[in-house]
Amino acid sequence: MSNEKIITILISSLVLSASVLASENTIDQQGMLATSGGFDGPTQNDTLNTVEDVMNADWLVDGNKVTLIGHITMSLGHEQYTFADKTGNMTIKIDDDEWDGQDVTPSDKVKIVGEIEKNDSANAVDVDWIRILNKR
Structure with missing residues (x-):
């Protein structure tokens, strides 16, 4: 196998690996957003309540x-x-x-x-x- 083919295969593998990692990271971030919570109540400046x-x-x-x-x-x-x-x-x-x-x-x-x-x-x-x- 020529050096050019080996380099092409390595570059393709790296691009594919980076793409898979990026999509997994996106899924994890979306999962974290969906399960995060927080305070549900009035704020200091919340004076409009009637x-x-x-x-x-x-x-x-x-x-x-x-x-x-x-x-x-x-x-x-x-x-x-x-x-x-x-x-x-x-x-x-x-x-x-x-x-x-x-x-x-x-x-x-x-x-x-x-x-x-x-x-x-x-x-x-x-x-x-x-x-x-x-x-x-």
């Missing part, structure tokens, strides 16, 4: 984070819903992929985490995350 807080905060801009606990009382269509807590109600938007397989009824108490989305000067919340706190 409908009244959100609706009365004129200083809010798109992207401000909010955490609300209450009930989804009605579907308005096109991923829009009415959300209510003890202080009032407001419109929220929940993309179809945010439900995470959960079936929610108006009697279910839910926690939503999202961002302010102002439309026509009304404060609304674009939901990033929703969880049922108690199913009735």
Whole structure:
């Protein structure tokens, strides 16, 4: 076998080995991401936690984070819903992929985490995350 063929085979083997190692490393990283956890609770600056807080905060801009606990009382269509807590109600938007397989009824108490989305000067919340706190 010529030296050129040996070198070609060695280089091909190295490239193939590097590719396999890289794909295994990616799988391990993805596995770690899927199993990692963290704190699920309020932050130091989390002062927007009722409908009244959100609706009365004129200083809010798109992207401000909010955490609300209450009930989804009605579907308005096109991923829009009415959300209510003890202080009032407001419109929220929940993309179809945010439900995470959960079936929610108006009697279910839910926690939503999202961002302010102002439309026509009304404060609304674009939901990033929703969880049922108690199913009735």
